[in-house]
Amino acid sequence: MYRSHDCGELNASNINIEVTLAGWVQKSRDKGFMIWVDLRDRYGITQLIFDEKRTDKAVFEKAKSLGREFVIQVKGTVIERESKNANMATGDVEILVTELTVLNESHTPPFTIEDETDGGEDIRMKYRYLDIRRNPVKNNLLFRHKVSMEVRKYLSDQGFCDVETPYLIKSTPEGARDFVVPSRMNEGQFYALPQSPQTFKQLLMIGGMDKYFQIVKCFRDEDLRADRQPEFTQIDCEMAFVEQEDILDMFEGLTRHLLQEIKGVTVEKFPRITYDYAMKTYGNDKPDIRFEMKFGELNEVAKHKEFPVFNAAELVVGIAAPGCAAYTRKEIDALIDWVKRPQVGASGMVYVKCEADGTFKSSVDKFYDQEDLKNWAEATNAKAGDLILILSGNAHKVRTQLSALRMEVATRLGLRKSDEFAPLWVVDFPLLEWDEESGRYHAMHHPFTSPKPEDMALIDTDPGKVRANAYDMVLNGNEIGGGSIRIHDRDLQSRMFTLLGFTPEQAEAQFGFLMSAFQYGAPPHGGLAFGLDRLVAILGGQETIRDFIAFPKNNSGRDVMIDAPSTIDESQLQELHIKLR
């Protein structure tokens, strides 16, 4: 062992003992007669001192040559520091060094290894191994480990069995695009990397393994939007002999446990809202409920006057920005500009100031009287001091726009607090969504999701109205998990494939094994999957998943550190029976 202690553990109680430390030179200060070196490892920083008077001359000279990020080993005595640093765990002591060994030298790093670095994203990714030495990145990785361990412990204690499902599976083009792997031993054939272990976990349920989980890498070859990764990690879970309520209870329990154990936050029973309610009340299906500003629909109280904009609109809807009645004209104009940005796309915004004296002042005073505005305040739950912001237009579009505005206002008001956690369930998702481009229905969740029995009658007459036994867990405005009760009946599954545009031959070729399995005693089952990258980021009080992944890829799917993907040898292509186009 190269060390007797790590760089985070020595304190006043260790004074006068002999220690051996090893780590990296964080920085050194050379005062001529005295050299201080901050020695860093995973656990902290300990100050070393080399003193012209007390240190052997050769050691002292060697200390002069130490550069940033040199790896060194020192032996010495723990002594009390003259000027203590209360901000450091080891701030009461320093090591008077007697022996110094340089274990490895270092070039000057391309960016500073500090909490606040001068390195941009690109350079930090290229030298990710140096970036990981920085506390923010290192702590994120340690945090991720802690979350994974808690998840495993909790689920294992609940009787879940961690089963590893295969990575080399079969391509099923429904859903996102697969990554494929040419087979050398089976000419002209390909494996696919799993987009999720969905069918395997269902087969495990059919196999009687009634509670399954796995923390598992999944793969999607999609054009990468910001903060998406081609490989990502799921906490994948499935249970048999359960109804939706059992699954919600179980994974609400897991999430509550994580919040308690990891963040020390106690959360009561999660609110459960329907998809329809979420869309109407928050304009999206993953509402951030750390703050109010619920939508107030104003059609009934705003379309009775001569204001043509509202009268022409399918939906007039507003939110009450708390305490914003005092906004200046300039501040309000900034918000109007914001909603008019192409990314949001509103054509304008009406506002109402709810004054402290109970009166209202609006941008449409010419059309509406105080009584009208009072009705609007009631509908949006606005109180004195609030500012009502109103959008109008096509119902679907205006909800999306107001949802964006709601989040923006909350951000500006500091209401999206990273140490507050407001989880909820969104349930009763539609089974299908109509895709204009392909002119057919797509599964909103996936083709294995079961319709609600009470909506089955609609499946032939009005499929778009059928609700699914599907649910999402939402935390702070992010979908962190989602799942469904699955179909376990061959005929219903077959019907679903037909609805989704599969020919019977396609269904058989791609999912024949599952339909066959349904014929041998498939139990009722369901489950869900959490996105671990996002869950960890949100629990960590951040929103960028890349910061919680050790070696992430960039937006072109490249690992810029190892320079992958890359070309391969012609001989490899030959063996795989493929060639480049």
Place this chain on the structure above:
Amino acid sequence: MYRSHDCGELNASNINIEVTLAGWVQKSRDKGFMIWVDLRDRYGITQLIFDEKRTDKAVFEKAKSLGREFVIQVKGTVIERESKNANMATGDVEILVTELTVLNESHTPPFTIEDETDGGEDIRMKYRYLDIRRNPVKNNLLFRHKVSMEVRKYLSDQGFCDVETPYLIKSTPEGARDFVVPSRMNEGQFYALPQSPQTFKQLLMIGGMDKYFQIVKCFRDEDLRADRQPEFTQIDCEMAFVEQEDILDMFEGLTRHLLQEIKGVTVEKFPRITYDYAMKTYGNDKPDIRFEMKFGELNEVAKHKEFPVFNAAELVVGIAAPGCAAYTRKEIDALIDWVKRPQVGASGMVYVKCEADGTFKSSVDKFYDQEDLKNWAEATNAKAGDLILILSGNAHKVRTQLSALRMEVATRLGLRKSDEFAPLWVVDFPLLEWDEESGRYHAMHHPFTSPKPEDMALIDTDPGKVRANAYDMVLNGNEIGGGSIRIHDRDLQSRMFTLLGFTPEQAEAQFGFLMSAFQYGAPPHGGLAFGLDRLVAILGGQETIRDFIAFPKNNSGRDVMIDAPSTIDESQLQELHIKLR
């Protein structure tokens, strides 16, 4: 929830309570007036009873229609069984059923779902989801979960951080063949699936994460020998600021913990033997030391007479089969036939019976006297009653042959007990091995393994003699883990690549990122990886890893259940910029 209890938990203490159970019909016996059904789930079997007198007529009739593997839900009362079954946890009770719901029917399964099944390997793999319902397979998966959890807990408690490394990496043809993944977004380029996270864990050490582990899938596109899988699971570990001794201690601790916690077996400090000693004493580098039969080299005491076979041999070497002096001529001939099989390849075998009276009787009595045979008995540590088996020939070949014979004899004598565990370390492996075919050295472990400092002088003069800081953990005749202290110096790594036949350009193209990282303060580090599939199988007292993998592939790398690999659409090939040859 479809059940109030599971099928393994009800006993006499539950008599008279109302319960709801759900599961599969294991079997039913219809006596006309009485029907018994064994209901099975993951946790056990509970007997249901339908009685013409006590059961509602409609329920009774429905019970008649139940077939094997139907999924049912029943409500009923726990009653005392008339004829108890002490072999079953639930054997004191049965359920007098009042309500019966068929949740799903089942075709007759293609093989019996019993501990001893009539299904062959192929059919069980095709219907693996049915195979998993069988106790032996189910219990193996539960056992694997238990081992993984213990590994994670132990390493986490020791301060190891579980870091997920990427699956889409870069192809590096050194070593085994890579599986590759064409990149859609980077035309003409490919990712590779990792053969191990080797370089990433080294980068984590350079990143300061000083204790890393991961239970991770790895991939090798090799022609599959029996019991190899194209995807397999490693417990992958690495530590920084450590020497070989620290690593051996740490992972000996882990293994001892597993044996204690999982098997209740207490193991003392693991023996450590060198590679050279293992080869000389057991004829291979993964000796099974649950039993003795160490090799006795006989050159000095067997080449002084006129027996031409021994005199012409490079090595004469024997083992003492304990208690086998009474073997009949027929039994001995069977052993001789065995060693002459092409798979072993010996040309013959000499034997010596060590009689109870201290005399010896051998197949070469015409050449050797009692004094000679006594010397052989001493060299092979044979006692009265033992049978000495002697092979001769080329040293390397004869060791391999005798090693095979030693294992065969142990198997015949029942010395390879599945509930006995004899772990050891084999250390001081050679750094390089000469490959006749390519006419160059290959890395015996991998190119990142560091030579022993004391052997560095040989690296230019006699590279084959250089020993590595490399070690294997061996358990019951299987290598269950292996690792090394790594190179952390750019120049030495560069020299190693040259020795292995890389041009500087190839080294830079494939491993430039690692060599670059060595220049920014790489600490001394090393680690090891366990093969989880094999470790679990051996701990489980078995040797076939396939039995401990939920969804294994066959020897052609096919998943016969889902029928993968398979052809993909032309449009997929186009998007990936490749075509079939």
